Amino acid sequence: MSSPAASVASSTSRKPGGFRSLDIGRYTLLIVLLLIVVVTAIGNPRFLSVNNLMNILFQVSALGIVASGQTILLIAGGLDLSVGAALSVAGLATALTIMSTGSVTLGILAGVAAGVVVGAINGMLVATNRATPFIITLGTMTFLQGVAILMSGGSPINGTGALFNVFGLGDFLGVPWPVYAMFASILAMFVILRFTTLGRYAFAIGGNEEAARLSGIPVRRIKIALYALSGLFVGVAGVILTGILDSGLPSMGTGYELRAIAAVVIGGTPLIGGRGTVLGTLGGVLLLGLVSNSMNLLGVGANFQSAVLGLIITAAVLLQKKA
Amino acid sequence: MNSATPLAIQVQSVTKSFLGQRALDDIDFEVARGEVHGLVGKNGAGKSTFMKILSGAQPPDSGQIIVGGKAFKALNPAEGRAAGIAIVYQNPELHLDLTVAANIFLGAEPRKALGIIDEKAMSRQAAELLARLGLDLPVDKRLGDFDIADRQQVAIAKAVREKAHVLLLDEPTAALNKAQAEFLFNLIRDLAKQGMAIVYVSHHLDEVLEISDRITVLRNGRKVAVVEGRSADKDGLISMIVGRTLDAVETHRSVAARTDPYLVVDAVSSEDGLADVSLTVGKGEIVGLTGLIGGGANALAAVIGGLDHRNLSGAMTLGGKPYAPRAVREAIARGVLFIPEDMRGRGLVMSLSIAKNISLAALKSLAKLGWLNLPKETGVATEMSERLDLNPRAPSREVRFLSGGNQRKALLGRAIFADGELFVLEEPTQGVDVESQRQIHDHLRSLAAKGATVVFVSTDLEELIALADRILVLRGGRIEQTLSPEGLDPQQLLAAIQTQSTRSLN
Incomplete structure (x- = not known):
């Protein structure tokens, strides 16, 4: 008995956590990914060009950053529906600060700070109320949408100078800067989840909040920290998207909340929390990017695309229940 | 029981195993119409499994249940209800935001044209039903505004409305005071007179003896006896529940004198029912807490473990220093580790x-x-x-x-x-196999031998005797008795737990 048990221990202890939970749901995702690639490549050879693949990564970069942050919330049994509206607020804070001070550095700080503050407020509301995160952040989402419109006065805040030169136009070794930012976010979240007490507490709270409390974990404080952390990612995404667009718009984050949560769920993190990986989330983000890109190349209309996206999200959730 | 009385429910050779362990072994059981039938046994004797099979919550592995003239290999809850079996738990499963009348008629509301609920007729019929049962509850008030005793009555009224002829009551008096329990007993007697068969499950042997026409005793998943309520006495029941103990329970106490006090609880009272509890536990000592449900053993463990810290009076010290944890993590920081019964x-x-x-x-x-x-x-x-x-x-x-x-x-x-310096455990070996139980006991003893202190709550008589250096019996939130396990017989221990409670009916 002892020898097979020991070999299990040694073989799994070196494996990175990201690959451990390969199960039915995850394979389905990979198969769908491959099918999309094959079908589109046959329909349009341009699809597999380096240019197009880079284009896809560029397009999903802000989404990938937001989804990285959302991953740890879902693992902890939480959820933040306000990330899209918070993204707009962070972007507008960046654009407005650059416009009034002329300083890109201050603009970046303002955007990131806006994300963190909004996240921390969400965290406090969630940690101290019995209402579900879904309802609480639905409320803050609506509030922040209003704030974004007030901030912008209803029209775009244009001109971000150096920010646009870096994130909108710049690249390094042929890869646009926002793509680096996305992979850096994924890596950062991977490290947090696997190597820090904060990450471990997120798993414990999502898996069994009462057991976490009885183990002496300061559950409220950790929840606030997790929402603030997710807010940090949202703030970064807001800054980058502002650079990409060379402007701040009150609608720039619209729909990001659903796509981010969809990417996390497609990536195998269950909505009830307790498990999940950010590498799965990366897969989910890429899947969403590939689908909309392939539909563009195949000439599918925008309305139909939205329906397909909805089907994918629904299928991901249903598959997960089985797995 | 008159043998001519027709049977309301009959169970024939029902067997049930979990993971290879026999929970119920070839049980025959019958209740006549108009009979109150008590069901007693230790924790783990099979009572709850048996109730689940009767109510249709779980299927038996083999055997059959005959009710309403039909034989079932297994009941599901809907079939159970249709066959006239109703179950009322100590905390009834009702809808607190609906009115009393709406709860009684849930799923069978009187209707007007177009399927609209006839509220007036529903209230009137509910009031009539309650009056018939001798209950006095305003039918149009929200159920959540009533206490547990009233909710139980509503659950029973609902069962009557559903024309149940077998009523299962699971620890019905656990949360009631004496007057409420008395009232419930009168209600049970009335229902029995009207022909209802009642199965009464409880740890309170005094109550079971008072209310039951017959009593079935389960031990280790087997039926060991069916006795007439009139002729039974408590000592007899206790010895049947515990069984003959040929081998004295093994005890492994260390001989080290434990004079060094580690945990001192001084006149602690709590909202959860502790009443002026004082206790000193020595370093390296293993103390077992026991009693009937709601007696205070679990409440005391929760206070020591730092789980219950609101509105306490009294004081505690740990290792000579004041100990007043305001959260579990403060208790853990002092080396006090609480291990709950509910692992999952x-x-x-x-x-x-x-x-x-x-x-x-x-x-x-x-x-x-x-x-x-x-x-x-x-x-x-x-x-x-x-x-x-x-x-x-x-x-x-x-x-x-x-x-x-x-x-x-x-x-x-x-x-x-x-x-951990002080381990506070609830039912440390509940639901585990014999070998694991022995190992866990050994680990706790060796921890104590190394100077750790152990306080555990248990309802397992053998475990208390085998593991504890000292057994405290709590009742009504007080430590009523302190027993040494040395030479203690499980029957004596059960008798001590069953000693006339302050709420007793006699």
């Missing part, structure tokens, strides 16, 4: 590995500036697995794949790794 709900994080569960309460000792030392964690978990003989010896395995005994060991490992 409150103890383990099922989605995490053995190693991550073991390290959870002392994760900071494995981290520097929030950065985890994973190899060290694996090493610690491996060491702990060996020390506790955890099977499988695979720290990365998720705990949900472990057996109950190994899950309990993993929880104990968490407490040990968190540098």
